[in-house]
Amino acid sequence: MTDDANSRIDSTVKGNDVVLFMKGTPLFPQCGFSSRAVAILEHLGVEYASVDVLQDQGIRQGIKEYSDWPTIPQLYVKGEFVGGSDIMMEMYESGELSQLLKDQGVATAQ
Amino acid sequence: MPMAAEEIETMIKAAIPDAEVEITDLAGDGDHYAARVVSETFRGLPRVQQQRRVYDALGGRMGGVLHALQLTTACPQ
Numbered sequence: 001m002t003d004d005a006n007s008r009i010d011s012t013v014k015g016n017d018v019v020l021f022m023k024g025t026p027l028f029p030q031c032g033f034s035s036r037a038v039a040i041l042e043h044l045g046v047e048y049a050s051v052d053v054l055q056d057q058g059i060r061q062g063i064k065e066y067s068d069w070p071t072i073p074q075l076y077v078k079g080e081f082v083g084g085s086d087i088m089m090e091m092y093e094s095g096e097l098s099q100l101l102k103d104q105g106v107a108t109a110q
Numbered sequence: 111m112p113m114a115a116e117e118i119e120t121m122i123k124a125a126i127p128d129a130e131v132e133i134t135d136l137a138g139d140g141d142h143y144a145a146r147v148v149s150e151t152f153r154g155l156p157r158v159q160q161q162r163r164v165y166d167a168l169g170g171r172m173g174g175v176l177h178a179l180q181l182t183t184a185c186p187q
Contacts, residue, residue: 033178064173069162
């Protein structure tokens with residue numbers, strides 16, 4: 001991974017309470033898994049930043065090394081990697097995701 | 111080149127011998143799968159670590175030839 005991609009990823013992850021690295025945008029997700037991740041965050045009513053990895057090959061590859069996680073989407077809360085869309089769904093259904101956001105002091109609509 | 115369901119199961123079991131693996135071909139096209147992997151070795155591990163062990167078992171195919179694998183991990187009840 002280039003230092004440039006790494007530092008851009010790092011500053012995005014650390015500079016936003018909630019960040020979703022995804023394929024496409026929240027309005028036009030380009031993959032079913034990214035679409036599911038967006039739907040979960042929208043349901044929780046949480047404000048989040050999103051990064052479209054399809055617009056940047058450096059970030060698309062770099063994010064996988066950054067988190068040691070092979071797939072996209074990837075959710076970060078307060079600088080910590082939370083998981084991909086399957087983990088998001090499990091945590092959403094069990095209530096753990098909204099609890100995590102609360103514990104981290106992130107406002108949600110629920 | 112998509113992967114066959116048996117190939118996915120074999121790779122997971124090779125790395126996690128006690129795993130119970132249940133694979134569903136979601137779209138019937140040999141390219142979109144759901145896998146449920148249950149192993150005693152997951153006990154006490156956070157979900158991210160559990161799923162990393164499955165991804166490791168697939169030896170870098172995840173996110174490459176294997177694009178669409180919906181993954182659930184659990185410990186035996």
